[in-house]
Amino acid sequence: MEAVVFDGKALKLSYTNSYPIAQIENDTDVIVKVEFSGICGTDLHIIQGEFPASKDRPLPLGHEFSGVVHDVGKASIFKVGQKVVVDPNSACSLCDFCRKGNYQYCLKAGINSTIGIWRDGGWAQYCRVPQVQVYALPDGITTEQAGLCEPYSCVSHGFDRASPLNVGDKILVCGAGIIGNLWVTTLHHHGHRDVTVSELNTSRLEIVKKLDTGFRLITPDVLANEKGLYDVIIDCTGVGKVMEINFNYLNHGGKYVLFGCCPPTHQTCVNPYEIYDKELTIIGVKINPYSFPKALGWIAAMGSRYVNYTKLGVKTYALSEYQKALADLKTGIVSKALFKIV
Structure with a gap:
């Protein structure tokens, strides 16, 4: 499949059309067919070696993404074809921080296990995600608007x-x-x-x-x-x-x-x-502990008056255009670059 892959050891970003396609591994896995995937300021820091990320193997970055359910494990509550958005962060659910509802402080999970930083992310056509990190989109919210759900x-x-x-x-x-x-x-x-x-x-x-x-x-x-x-x-x-x-x-x-x-x-x-x-x-302020439901509520209430790519200065790019997307971001001619993968 197509993907923009980051090599953490070499600090090198590259496009490929032959990255292994995501597969179900666990009964509660969801395979998301990615439609919109953002480039975050954190991603820029990662690429420049200023922010920690996986060095185990080259992998697709991208922790802000939305799309459609492509496949599910046999125990998943989600259905093929549902529009969804992914919360890249989660709790370990075992440490004191997580059990108090503060997984942003977790030393194992939270920012230390983020999809698209430590695990394969959304800069690809498909991404495997645990269902606990998947949210079905309410009626009236498009996958385009949901591409901004993580930063919101x-x-x-x-x-x-x-x-x-x-x-x-x-x-x-x-x-x-x-x-x-x-x-x-x-x-x-x-x-x-x-x-x-x-x-x-x-x-x-x-x-x-x-x-x-x-x-x-x-x-x-x-x-x-x-x-x-x-x-x-x-x-x-x-x-x-x-x-x-x-x-x-x-x-x-x-x-x-x-x-x-x-x-x-x-x-x-x-x-x-x-x-x-x-x-x-x-x-x-560190990441987004349990704030995805509120963000979805905001997006629904704000609607196109605010959550509008043109008004916000957001531009979309193909995965193969990643170099132009990064260049436009750095010059400031766009406020946000997202990959549109449809």
Whole structure:
């Protein structure tokens, strides 16, 4: 089958049309015929050797994907032909973290066993998935919209971690890639209007305009000159230096939501006295523990007003076009690249 395969030892990405097709191995397995599979910022870090991933053998990446059930194990609850989306993360269900409902902290599962990072993922025509990580799509949600369910599930977890986010709070979103845009749609959908988006790449700001939220869109130099204070800052850049700079823009009692995934090598210097004096809160957000149902609910409620590829700056590519997809992402002419495999 067609696949975009990553060699973790050589840090090399390649396209092939002869990768072994996924097969049922366990009674509760589901074979998903992939239709939409996203390229995440984490994937870019993996390809550059900045984020841990499997080095056991070359395998397809891709932890954000949706599609149709192609085959099932004899004990599966799913049926061939069902439209589904896959949660790439799961619990070991045995450690204290997992049994308390916090599998994002699990040392064995969670981010340490993610489909598309440690196991064959969705950058392929077919993918084998345990049924516990498969969700049937409700009526009205397309597989195209569901291609964004995984990042929305992460935003949902971040939204819960940062709550309460009071309507009327002065909010700053740093970074207008796809994650920044998903936060923009989420905040607007929940009634927030006093929101500023800061992004260095003006092409990305042009994309945000298509969402028609009325939010203020600026570049970081404007932010620095204003030296304004914000009640909530949501960092979607994944750059340690950005946090160091923007931390100074927090108001008394403010919250800094560190959402973008920084490479482990990044360092940030913040003033502990300022944290004390202003009673500041730093909030980390890691993956999406049990937040897929909420993400599906959001997508159903938001509909095409928000979950629209054109408005969000999302572009689709064939698997064989992976090099162009990566190049377009890096230049910022698209906010998100997904493989369309139909």
